[in-house]
Amino acid sequence: MIARTWRGVTRADDADAYLAYLKKTGLADYRATPGNRGVIVQLAIDGDRAMFELTTFWESEQAIARFAGDDVTVARYYPEDDHFLLERPRHVTHAMVVHLDVSDE
Numbered sequence: 001m002i003a004r005t006w007r008g009v010t011r012a013d014d015a016d017a018y019l020a021y022l023k024k025t026g027l028a029d030y031r032a033t034p035g036n037r038g039v040i041v042q043l044a045i046d047g048d049r050a051m052f053e054l055t056t057f058w059e060s061e062q063a064i065a066r067f068a069g070d071d072v073t074v075a076r077y078y079p080e081d082d083h084f085l086l087e088r089p090r091h092v093t094h095a096m097v098v099h100l101d102v103s104d105e
Contacts, residue, residue: 001037001057001058001059001096001097001100002057002058002059002060002061002064002094002095002096002097003055003056003057003058003094003095003096003097004055004056004057004058004064004068004072004092004093004094005053005054005055005056005092005093005094005095006053006054006075006089006092007051007052007053007054007089008051008052008054008081008085008087008088008089009049009050009051009052009085009086009087010049010050010052010084010085010086011048011049011050011086012045012047012048012049012050013048014050014084015043015045015050015052017084018050018052018084018085019041019043019052021078021080021084022041022052022054025078025080026054026076026078027039027041029067030056030067033063033066033067034063034066035058035059035060035062035063035064035066036056036057036058036063036067037057037058037059038056038057039054039055039056039057040054040055041053041054042054042055049086057097064094068092072092072094073091073092073094074090074091074092075088075089075090075091075092
Protein backbone atom coordinates (compact mmCIF):
# COMPACT_ATOMS: atom_id res chain seq x y z
CA MET A 1 0.00 0.00 0.00
CA ILE A 2 1.19 3.52 -0.79
CA ALA A 3 0.55 6.58 1.40
CA ARG A 4 0.25 9.89 -0.48
CA THR A 5 0.53 13.01 1.70
CA TRP A 6 -0.50 16.57 0.88
CA ARG A 7 -0.25 19.59 3.16
CA GLY A 8 -2.09 22.91 2.92
CA VAL A 9 -2.60 26.00 5.04
CA THR A 10 -5.70 28.17 5.44
CA ARG A 11 -6.68 30.95 7.80
CA ALA A 12 -7.85 29.46 11.12
CA ASP A 13 -11.22 31.17 10.63
CA ASP A 14 -11.65 29.23 7.35
CA ALA A 15 -10.79 25.78 8.75
CA ASP A 16 -14.37 24.52 9.14
CA ALA A 17 -15.47 25.84 5.75
CA TYR A 18 -12.40 24.37 4.05
CA LEU A 19 -13.00 20.98 5.66
CA ALA A 20 -16.59 21.04 4.39
CA TYR A 21 -15.26 21.96 0.92
CA LEU A 22 -12.72 19.10 1.07
CA LYS A 23 -15.51 16.65 1.87
CA LYS A 24 -17.39 17.71 -1.28
CA THR A 25 -14.33 17.72 -3.57
CA GLY A 26 -11.12 15.84 -2.82
CA LEU A 27 -12.45 13.42 -0.22
CA ALA A 28 -15.39 12.47 -2.44
CA ASP A 29 -13.06 12.03 -5.42
CA TYR A 30 -10.71 9.82 -3.40
CA ARG A 31 -13.59 7.57 -2.41
CA ALA A 32 -14.80 7.35 -6.02
CA THR A 33 -11.37 6.39 -7.41
CA PRO A 34 -10.79 2.66 -7.85
CA GLY A 35 -7.80 1.59 -5.79
CA ASN A 36 -8.21 4.19 -3.03
CA ARG A 37 -8.05 2.49 0.36
CA GLY A 38 -8.96 5.46 2.57
CA VAL A 39 -7.86 8.84 3.89
CA ILE A 40 -6.80 10.47 7.14
CA VAL A 41 -7.39 14.22 7.51
CA GLN A 42 -5.39 15.95 10.23
CA LEU A 43 -5.88 19.57 11.30
CA ALA A 44 -3.64 21.66 13.55
CA ILE A 45 -4.51 25.24 14.48
CA ASP A 46 -1.56 27.49 15.27
CA GLY A 47 -2.63 31.06 15.99
CA ASP A 48 -4.37 32.41 12.91
CA ARG A 49 -3.33 29.51 10.64
CA ALA A 50 -4.89 26.09 10.10
CA MET A 51 -2.59 23.37 8.80
CA PHE A 52 -4.23 20.49 6.99
CA GLU A 53 -2.47 17.22 6.28
CA LEU A 54 -4.24 14.63 4.14
CA THR A 55 -2.81 11.16 3.84
CA THR A 56 -4.52 8.92 1.33
CA PHE A 57 -3.89 5.22 0.95
CA TRP A 58 -3.64 3.53 -2.44
CA GLU A 59 -3.24 -0.02 -3.67
CA SER A 60 -0.78 0.97 -6.42
CA GLU A 61 0.83 3.83 -8.33
CA GLN A 62 -1.64 3.15 -11.15
CA ALA A 63 -4.50 3.79 -8.71
CA ILE A 64 -2.90 7.09 -7.68
CA ALA A 65 -2.60 8.04 -11.37
CA ARG A 66 -6.35 7.49 -11.81
CA PHE A 67 -6.85 10.27 -9.26
CA ALA A 68 -3.83 12.53 -9.82
CA GLY A 69 -2.94 12.11 -13.47
CA ASP A 70 0.24 10.90 -15.14
CA ASP A 71 2.64 12.75 -12.82
CA VAL A 72 1.59 11.35 -9.46
CA THR A 73 3.98 13.69 -7.62
CA VAL A 74 1.97 16.78 -8.55
CA ALA A 75 -0.78 17.93 -6.19
CA ARG A 76 -4.33 18.12 -7.53
CA TYR A 77 -6.34 21.27 -6.79
CA TYR A 78 -9.96 22.36 -7.16
CA PRO A 79 -11.44 25.72 -8.24
CA GLU A 80 -12.17 27.14 -4.77
CA ASP A 81 -8.79 26.12 -3.33
CA ASP A 82 -7.44 29.56 -4.32
CA HIS A 83 -10.09 31.15 -2.10
CA PHE A 84 -9.03 29.11 0.95
CA LEU A 85 -5.37 28.18 0.66
CA LEU A 86 -2.60 30.54 1.73
CA GLU A 87 -0.05 28.27 0.04
CA ARG A 88 -0.38 25.79 -2.82
CA PRO A 89 2.44 23.26 -2.63
CA ARG A 90 3.10 21.89 -6.11
CA HIS A 91 4.08 18.40 -4.99
CA VAL A 92 2.95 15.67 -2.62
CA THR A 93 5.01 12.94 -1.00
CA HIS A 94 4.67 9.18 -1.30
CA ALA A 95 5.83 6.40 1.01
CA MET A 96 5.27 2.67 1.27
CA VAL A 97 3.13 1.65 4.22
CA VAL A 98 5.20 -1.03 5.93
CA HIS A 99 3.13 -1.31 9.11
CA LEU A 100 -0.37 -0.17 10.05
CA ASP A 101 -2.03 -0.89 13.38
CA VAL A 102 -5.32 0.91 13.97
CA SER A 103 -7.72 0.18 16.79
CA ASP A 104 -11.45 0.77 16.39
CA GLU A 105 -11.71 1.92 20.03
